[in-house]
Amino acid sequence: MQDDVFKQVYGDSAWIFCGEYSYRLPFLLRKHLEIGVEYRFLYDKGKLTVTKESVDLMISDVNLSLRYLFDLNKFILFLGPGVDYLKYKEKYPPNFPVSSVKGSVLGFSFQAGCYFDFSASLGIKLSTQYTYAQADEGVVKADIGGIGIKAGLVYRFDF
């Protein structure tokens, strides 16, 4: 997260848990195109900036992306754009004027990374992603996207 207020409330970074299904398109650009559907979930605890009371933040993000692949034998590099649908909810302590704020927003993202295969069906994925998504809550506009660094296991199968 790059938002200054996010850093004040929740710190410089947060863990995001992801699951993705991707499909290499067999019929275009000699199998160099891949689409992916990813679900991401962020849950973090923070503290209000003045009173230091606890607040909770939940963001769930459904990302649809299109990636171009560069096959370098041992590595497959990729990059490409995506669209995101984010739902968010922040819960506040009892003395706060509101109990929670929730909403949803569309975002845009761009990602780049690489696959490294151990075998025909198993590998790892390393990538970085920038997401632009701004939650508009009246006078408060919060950037709930940002730069993410991801690492994950990949299992390939044919059907």
Add this chain to the structure above:
Amino acid sequence: MERFVHSFLNSKKPSCLFAFIFVLFPLFLSESIHFTNVTQKYNVEGASYFGGHGICWVDVNYDGRLDIYIKNHKYRGELYVENILYINYGDTFVDEGLSRGVADAYPFGTHGAVFADLDNDKDFDLFSTTTYGGISPAYNHIYENDGTGYFQDITENISPSQDRDTFSRGVAAADFDGDGDIDLYFTNPLSGIDPFNHQPSPPQKLKNFYINNGDLDLYESGGYFYQNDGQGNFSFVSINISALISSIATGDPRSSALGDFDSDGDLDIYITDRVKHNVLLRNDVDDSNWIQVEILSDQTGGAGGIGTKLCLYEAGHLGEPGFLKGFRELTGEYGYLAQDMPAAHFGVNHSLKYDLIIEFLNGEQRTLSSIAPGQKIQTAYILPPLDLSGERKLNKGLLYYEDVIQLKWNANSGNSDLIKYRIYKIEPWRKFIYIDEVTADVFIYNVRNTTQGLQYTVAVTAVNSQNIEGAPAFVTIE
């Protein structure tokens, strides 16, 4: 002089008694005394039908300016004469007695009044005496100040009709039984037989006539001014110097009260007159030969500090009798039907500094050192916290910002045995709205959910283990 006073006290002629009411005038006469009649300028002439009797200086609405409450008695055949509460707006006074609930229009009018914190809620309530006219209702009244300078008659709530005194004249407020709250003493001209066959016995016609080396000077209500030579010898001050011609020209002066209504450090005089317009005399002494001391809250937590004794010494000689420069006891009445401003005024030498001992009714003392003249000292049994400040801040979550005011203060080393601090929001006319309290080891508090662009005034008070609440510290946040 004491013989002179004594002879008047024992006089059988009330009309003469009324004409000679003395007011001690604590000034350090580095320059000649001079008064200007500003009655018309400030619009404080009193009732059109005259009849002025009692007079009180008191700041009923806590705006820092002394207001005037005037009791009127029947005159020129008027019945249901109303009393007057002149609210001080700086450049003029406005009669708001009716809207503020103390016009008190009863048959044949009223006589005396005293303002004191009767319920220990940090404002001045009113006890009002009513003149007997043979027409009901004619009895004394208690009015509760709601903290905003508006009053409600609560006589019915606290005084069963069979126990209610029918009418009185003078009234004094003090803690007579030493139990820590304010009691009332009021005179009843009836002895239970026939009001018209008994000579009324007016109370406290003279100021407490103590003479010490605090150089208390003397003003004769509706009369002349006498200067104290510091040894208790008084000399007449010529009218050519004092300009007190307006005082001499009064018709039937009843009472006079001292108050610094223009906050310039000298004592001004308001005189009620039964047969002419009342008179406001502005004191034009222009120097810094004065110290005023106001007790914001006393050992009960109440305002005014009635019964508190103050001894002023030359700096560095605290408690040494030879260096005593003034002694005052704050009281709820001053002379016949009058109440001066509820603060002690010392006349001093501006080139010196002074130490002050404040002794509260429960015997506890506070000491203030190296006081420079030319200032008004506000103090209390439990002192207010120091360095109270307020800063607007945004209490941010990611998706919602709360406007808060962060208060910070420091402990006052003059206090002990504190257990907590209380935080109040102050609404217009000094109405205290309780917000919260924190333990005595906490010196920061966030006033929640405030509004940007709105001015806030906040107060913090200290509370001791007996649950006595001290004087407030105030801060205004723009």
